Amino acid sequence: GHASGERVFASPLARRIAREAGVDVSAVSGSGPHGRVVKADVDAAISGGGAKAAPAAKAAPAGAPAPAVALKPMSxxxxxxxxxxxxxxxxxxxxxxxxxxxxxxxxxxxxxxxxxxxxxxxxxxxxxxxxxxxxxxxxxxxxxxxxxxxxxxxxxxxxxxxxxxxxxxxxxxxxxxxxxxxxxxxxxxxxxxxxxxxxxxxxxxxxxxxxxxxxxxxxx
Known part of the structure; x- marks a missing residue:
């Protein structure tokens, strides 16, 4: 794992797989160069069940502007x-x-x-x-x-x-x-x-x- 607030080094593929699986990539131990999290690390964490779930998105504070709404494309x-x-x-x-x-x-x-x-x-x-x-x-x-x-x-x-x-x-x-x-x-x-x-x-x-x-x- 990684200390709280520490930058997590992970490959783009590893980040995507972790995001899709609901896994917190910062809780995965990296085996790549300089501790970089790679695909195999995320796969192992998912199969082993040892990784924490990704934190839920924080609610927007009161008074914060609403996120832009995507326009529906014309049919x-x-x-x-x-x-x-x-x-x-x-x-x-x-x-x-x-x-x-x-x-x-x-x-x-x-x-x-x-x-x-x-x-x-x-x-x-x-x-x-x-x-x-x-x-x-x-x-x-x-x-x-x-x-x-x-x-x-x-x-x-x-x-x-x-x-x-x-x-x-x-x-x-x-x-x-x-x-x-x-x-x-x-x-x-x-x-x-x-x-x-x-x-x-x-x-x-x-x-x-x-x-x-x-x-x-x-x-x-």
């Missing part, structure tokens, strides 16, 4: 209702894909992440935007004449994302518990700040639309 039917019939193909998951998905969720929720950013020079893109806007036809409106469209950088990014999704079909997909939903078109959602919150308009089939159509739909 397959709920996910599929988000998309028009015939606009996708279902590819059933194999066991490897399910395991990969489970491990990625565990990694995302238990391992701290950091994100990298990149500065891009958009001089050529901005020059093209100016050129396209200058060539916009004029239309009559209630407020007088106005250009038929006025492209923003966001409009061009939406179109670029749609083209990228069509070029890499494996990225143009949604997850359900039973199958991958591979989309035949690229719908792009954009977070837009409004007083009091955010809305997320979706440009449907952005891969088929011109920049001017995307621009006008975003303004609508």
């Amino acid at each position: 397959d039917d709920q996910v599929l209702k988000l998309f028009a019939e015939g606009s996708y193909e279902l590819v059933p998951h194999d066991n490897m894909r399910k395991t990969i998905a489970r491990r990625l969720v565990e990694a995302t929720t238990t391992i701290p992440h950091f994100y990298l950013t990149l500065d891009c020079e958009l001089d050529t893109l901005l020059a093209l935007r100016t050129q396209i806007n200058a060539a916009a036809p004029v239309k009559k409106t209630d407020k007088g004449e106005a250009p038929a469209y006025k492209l923003s950088v966001n409009d061009m990014v939406i179109k670029a994302m749609a083209m990228a999704l069509m070029a890499v079909p494996d990225a143009n997909a949604s997850w359900t518990e039973s199958a991958m939903v591979k989309h035949k078109h690229a719908d792009v959602g954009v977070a837009v700040s409004i007083p009091g919150g955010l809305i997320t308009p979706i440009i449907r089939r952005a891969d088929e639309k011109t920049l001017s159509v995307i621009s006008n739909e975003m303004k609508d």
